[in-house]
Amino acid sequence: MKRLKVSRIMNVHGFRACLAAVLGMLVLAAALVSGCAQGSPQGAGDPPGTERPSEGSPSGGAPDSGGASAGAQGAPAEVAPLLYVAPGDAPKDLDAALLAINAQLAEDGVGIALQLQYTPWDAWDQKINLMLSTGEKFDMFEVMNDRVSLSNYASRNALADLTGLIGEYGANIAAHNPQLAMDSVTIDGKLYAIPAFWFESATNPEITIRTDILEKYGQPLPATFDELTEVFEHVMGEWEGARKPYIGLSAGGNTLFFNIAEKAYDEWPFVVYDKVFFVAQDGSVANYYETDVFRKNAANAKLWYDKGLISPDTISLVVGTSGDLEKQRLEAGDWLVHAGTLSDINPLKANYPEITADDFQSLDFAPEKPRVRPYGTRNMNAVPAASEHPDAAVKFHNWLLDSQDHYDLFFYGRAGIDYNPVGERSRELIVDPSTNQPPYFFSDWMSGNIAFIRTASTMPKVTAQTLYTLNGSAVDGYASSFTFNAESVQTQFTDVQTAITAVMAPIALGVQDYGSNIGAALDELRAAGVDELVAEFKRQLEGSMR
Amino acid sequence: MAAKQKRGSLLSDIARNRFSYLIALPALVYVAIFSYSAYSYMIIAFQKYDYRHSGFLAMLTRNKWVGLENFRFFFASRNALQVTRNTLYLNFLFIVVGTFVSVLLALMLNELRCARFAKSAQAVMLFPSYISWIVISYILLSLFSNEYGIVVKLMGRLGMEHVNWYTSADRWPAILVIVKTLKNSGMNSIIFLAAIAGIDTTINESARIDGASRFQIATRVTLPLIMPTVMIMTLLSVGRIMYGDFGMIYAFVGDNGTLYRTTDIIDTYLFRALRRVGDPAQAMAIGMFQSVIGFVMVCGSNAIVRRFYPEGALY
Numbered sequence: 001m002k003r004l005k006v007s008r009i010m011n012v013h014g015f016r017a018c019l020a021a022v023l024g025m026l027v028l029a030a031a032l033v034s035g036c037a038q039g040s041p042q043g044a045g046d047p048p049g050t051e052r053p054s055e056g057s058p059s060g061g062a063p064d065s066g067g068a069s070a071g072a073q074g075a076p077a078e079v080a081p082l083l084y085v086a087p088g089d090a091p092k093d094l095d096a097a098l099l100a101i102n103a104q105l106a107e108d109g110v111g112i113a114l115q116l117q118y119t120p121w122d123a124w125d126q127k128i129n130l131m132l133s134t135g136e137k138f139d140m141f142e143v144m145n146d147r148v149s150l151s152n153y154a155s156r157n158a159l160a161d162l163t164g165l166i167g168e169y170g171a172n173i174a175a176h177n178p179q180l181a182m183d184s185v186t187i188d189g190k191l192y193a194i195p196a197f198w199f200e201s202a203t204n205p206e207i208t209i210r211t212d213i214l215e216k217y218g219q220p221l222p223a224t225f226d227e228l229t230e231v232f233e234h235v236m237g238e239w240e241g242a243r244k245p246y247i248g249l250s251a252g253g254n255t256l257f258f259n260i261a262e263k264a265y266d267e268w269p270f271v272v273y274d275k276v277f278f279v280a281q282d283g284s285v286a287n288y289y290e291t292d293v294f295r296k297n298a299a300n301a302k303l304w305y306d307k308g309l310i311s312p313d314t315i316s317l318v319v320g321t322s323g324d325l326e327k328q329r330l331e332a333g334d335w336l337v338h339a340g341t342l343s344d345i346n347p348l349k350a351n352y353p354e355i356t357a358d359d360f361q362s363l364d365f366a367p368e369k370p371r372v373r374p375y376g377t378r379n380m381n382a383v384p385a386a387s388e389h390p391d392a393a394v395k396f397h398n399w400l401l402d403s404q405d406h407y408d409l410f411f412y413g414r415a416g417i418d419y420n421p422v423g424e425r426s427r428e429l430i431v432d433p434s435t436n437q438p439p440y441f442f443s444d445w446m447s448g449n450i451a452f453i454r455t456a457s458t459m460p461k462v463t464a465q466t467l468y469t470l471n472g473s474a475v476d477g478y479a480s481s482f483t484f485n486a487e488s489v490q491t492q493f494t495d496v497q498t499a500i501t502a503v504m505a506p507i508a509l510g511v512q513d514y515g516s517n518i519g520a521a522l523d524e525l526r527a528a529g530v531d532e533l534v535a536e537f538k539r540q541l542e543g544s545m546r
Numbered sequence: 547m548a549a550k551q552k553r554g555s556l557l558s559d560i561a562r563n564r565f566s567y568l569i570a571l572p573a574l575v576y577v578a579i580f581s582y583s584a585y586s587y588m589i590i591a592f593q594k595y596d597y598r599h600s601g602f603l604a605m606l607t608r609n610k611w612v613g614l615e616n617f618r619f620f621f622a623s624r625n626a627l628q629v630t631r632n633t634l635y636l637n638f639l640f641i642v643v644g645t646f647v648s649v650l651l652a653l654m655l656n657e658l659r660c661a662r663f664a665k666s667a668q669a670v671m672l673f674p675s676y677i678s679w680i681v682i683s684y685i686l687l688s689l690f691s692n693e694y695g696i697v698v699k700l701m702g703r704l705g706m707e708h709v710n711w712y713t714s715a716d717r718w719p720a721i722l723v724i725v726k727t728l729k730n731s732g733m734n735s736i737i738f739l740a741a742i743a744g745i746d747t748t749i750n751e752s753a754r755i756d757g758a759s760r761f762q763i764a765t766r767v768t769l770p771l772i773m774p775t776v777m778i779m780t781l782l783s784v785g786r787i788m789y790g791d792f793g794m795i796y797a798f799v800g801d802n803g804t805l806y807r808t809t810d811i812i813d814t815y816l817f818r819a820l821r822r823v824g825d826p827a828q829a830m831a832i833g834m835f836q837s838v839i840g841f842v843m844v845c846g847s848n849a850i851v852r853r854f855y856p857e858g859a860l861y
Binding site for chain 2: 129158313325384487498501502503
């Protein structure tokens with residue numbers, strides 16, 4: 001009897017423990033399901049009282065845990081929702097800004113209500129693929145040709161054809177995008193996206209030099225590569241900082257290895273695509289590593305490497321780490337020459353409090369020669385084939401490019417809250433100390449246009465001039481309206497890129513000597529299929545020209 | 547009749563242990579949704595993927611069948627053999643060294659008599675598991691980089707020959723094994739420690755009365771008794787032998803091609819191959835290849851274990 005009682009007590013305790021465990025498990029399961037479920041864009045980010053359009057509204061596209069979204073408040077039934085899926089993290093005041101944007105859209109009678117859904121960068125490619133493949137209802141998303149290209153999506157029938165819609169609703173889109181940009185979103189005669197022609201691509205080779213450092217070390221502004229080498233060597237020798245001011249290059253980065261002198265070569269103008277395809281202005285295509293241009297670039301890199309102007313770790317600086325290290329060096333101001341542009345001088349002020357937006361110059365070793373525009377744009381907004389109102393994206397873009405006020409409102413937010421306009425082309429950021437970002441902003445590179453863009457007042461003037469002003473003397477590259485589709489030579493493309501980083505990078509970055517290593521490196525490249533790859537590029541390019 | 551009886555016994559077992567089954571329910575739901583229900587979509591590995599046909603029936607009837615074309619891009623590559631070999635070789639090293647060190651740690655922790663020290667030692671050993679590979683990549687950089695590397699500088703001071711670690715591909719399998727073992731062994735040893743805790747203490751007591759030393763008890767009593775757990779853990783690891791640790795390799799090697807010869811694995815190769823194409827069908831094809839090989843490896847290893855050491859077999 002006593003034993004039974006103990007056993008019953010045990011059972012009661014066991015039952016409670018079990019119940020607690022089961023409840024815990026159910027909570028976990030609920031969290032799991034809700035975390036994975038395709039929720040609605042009217043999530044936590046929506047303002048109270050937001051109503052979701054019922055019919056024809058985007059039914060999915062919930063951000064995952066790291067994402068955020070917001071919707072339009074009280075959109076009338078005839079207003080079509082426009083769910084725009086963008087990479088990155090939502091700004092803090094997204095909801096409030098969207099209220100203002102949608103109020104303006106309503107006032108202007110555009111007939112759309114914008115909803116923004118952010119997907120964190122690390123999940124972007126998978127998430128967008130999943131949304132497209134499951135037929136999820138959303139209306140616009142970001143396409144980056146340097147990631148998964150527009151032609152790639154189009155070849156698998158993921159996109160809506162916008163040709164007729166742009167003709168009908170997109171007068172401003174056509175007016176503010178040059179033909180080159182429109183060509184970048186055209187495949188087989190059909191417009192598959194709205195271009196984001198947000199910067200001037202005719203900038204190669206990009207070389208920014210610090211005039212405050214030149215002044216400090218009593219050096220003149222160099223006009224040739226040889227002069228730059230001499231000046232840089234002098235500064236490196238006299239450098240007072242703890243971290244040496246190496247030029248920022250990396251094996252896997254976006255730079256074409258070491259190319260800063262190439263505008264002065266006899267072969268200029270030309271463009272090198274995907275670190276392989278050398279395209280001259282007469283339309284001839286070659287393997288870049290078999291050209292004289294590469295030989296000269298490699299020789300210059302070797303010269304700088306031997307003089308200690310390129311980091312001894314340049315070959316080993318892997319993307320994630322090197323990106324950060326290069327960024328640190330750049331932001332700390334420990335540099336004289338940078339193979340790129342600088343967007344913000346604020347971080348440099350920690351070590352160089354006197355620095356101003358005027359303390360930078362862009363070097364051009366052959367100013368008499370035109371720069372080359374390698375492409376119209378690599379960024380664009382496409383509409384998924386499953387979108388129920390593809391016209392909404394076109395109408396929205398057309399509204400954006402209708403006036404500076406519209407552009408400012410969508411990209412920079414509310415004047416006096418998110419930014420302060422400075423003159424016609426600049427803006428002062430109002431930074432929220434808790435995020436170190438403005439309360440609301442939308443990146444220009446995603447959907448912007450060079451005719452309306454306002455650069456930050458902390459941007460070096462030379463950057464604003466180089467990137468955000470159309471270069472009247474630049475010429476369009478021969479293949480500038482062409483995007484290579486590597487689908488049919490994917491194996492060769494991957495193998496060649498692998499071989500480039502394995503055997504060409506050391507030569508291209510000056511670590512190894514060109515003369516004694518190029519033969520074996522070219523053999524590697526040929527074995528990887530570079531000849532087939534170049535032939536396919538040429539075939540596609542000629543086809544697109546026809 | 548027999549089947550009916552069996553079903554009856556399962557139902558009565560569920561009725562008898564309903565709470566246990568209830569606890570297992572979320573895991574079962576998870577597996578059903580994310581594993582079994584996805585099986586049917588493996589057909590896309592043999593099709594040209596079309597985003598317009600997202601339903602299973604539409605895929606089945608309207609997508610174009612392309613046979614083994616989606617597998618071709620990988621197997622036609624001159625790097626396929628190298629990355630497969632690297633994946634198998636590195637995982638083999640991780641499994642062998644990792645298991646050995648984890649078991650050793652568990653045995654050593656079990657022998658500690660000062661409870662406070664045992665607990666703090668365990669906490670210290672667990673700590674590396676929570677450090678991300680990115681942070682560890684910075685630690686490695688501070689050790690081995692030419693500009694900042696402590697090891698490089700120390701070797702220089704000792705008059706040793708300069709080594710460019712980040713271009714010496716042959717040294718990296720060892721570095722990867724050491725780092726992975728240091729990171730994960732503390733966490734893995736907990737499982738073996740739990741197995742040791744489950745051993746009947748009277749067995750150890752009997753051994754002690756019979757005059758066995760602590761070393762003899764550890765090696766002749768404790769170790770054999772946790773071997774089934776060790777074998778099961780090893781077999782489970784073998785099932786994933788075709789899946790490399792992408793996070794680790796990419797954080798350490800990234801696009802440093804000079805190290806590919808010994809560090810490029812299937813996952814990093816696919817990342818490079820598919821990031822510009824993003825074809826779900828090709829991703830599925832290679833995922834399927836990895837799964838099939840993993841399945842064969844688990845079945846094969848289990849068969850061998852069942853024959854020579856039945857207590858350690860999974861089934």
